[in-house]
Amino acid sequence: MPKPDSLQGSLELLVLKILARRAPLHGYAIMTAIEQISSEVLRVEEGSLYPALHRMEEAGWIGAAWGTTDAGRKARVYSLTPEGRKQLDAQESRWNAVTAAVNHVLRMA
Numbered sequence: 727m728p729k730p731d732s733l734q735g736s737l738e739l740l741v742l743k744i745l746a747r748r749a750p751l752h753g754y755a756i757m758t759a760i761e762q763i764s765s766e767v768l769r770v771e772e773g774s775l776y777p778a779l780h781r782m783e784e785a786g787w788i789g790a791a792w793g794t795t796d797a798g799r800k801a802r803v804y805s806l807t808p809e810g811r812k813q814l815d816a817q818e819s820r821w822n823a824v825t826a827a828v829n830h831v832l833r834m835a
Contacts, residue, residue: 736821737770737774737775737778738778738781738782738787738813738817739814739817739818739821740760740768740770741756741760741775741778741779741782741788741804742782742787742788742806742810742813742814742817743814743818744756744759744760744763745788745804745805745806745810746806746811746814749803749804749805749806750791750793750803750804750805751803751804752793752795752801752802752803752804753772753775753776753779753801753802753804754795754801755795756770756775756779756804757770757772757775779804782810783804785809785813786807786809786810787806787807787809787810787813787814788804788805788806788807788810789804789805789806789807790802790803790804790805791803791805
């Protein structure tokens with residue numbers, strides 16, 4: 727059984743949405759934002775986040791550059807690209823359709 731806080735394939739969608747609203751952000755800030763916005767129900771592990779960021783960068787959905795954190799450390803910061811905006815819209819639309827279907831089944835069963 728998956729853990730209750732498992733993101734079950736929604737990590738890319740969450741990262742894209744966070745970056746659409748708050749970019750540029752470094753990885754730790756993305757993890758923190760997801761946890762805070764979800765009232766700490768969703769937790770992202772570094773071992774999941776950084777490979778996902780790398781995949782999204784290779785796909786052209788996000789851009790990365792070196793920046794400075796609030797603590798004054800150098801870190802890669804990520805921003806949404808125009809292609810990433812299209813991907814966000816597509817993934818968000820799909821997510822809404824799937825969750826609506828699941829909710830319908832739960833109400834009918």
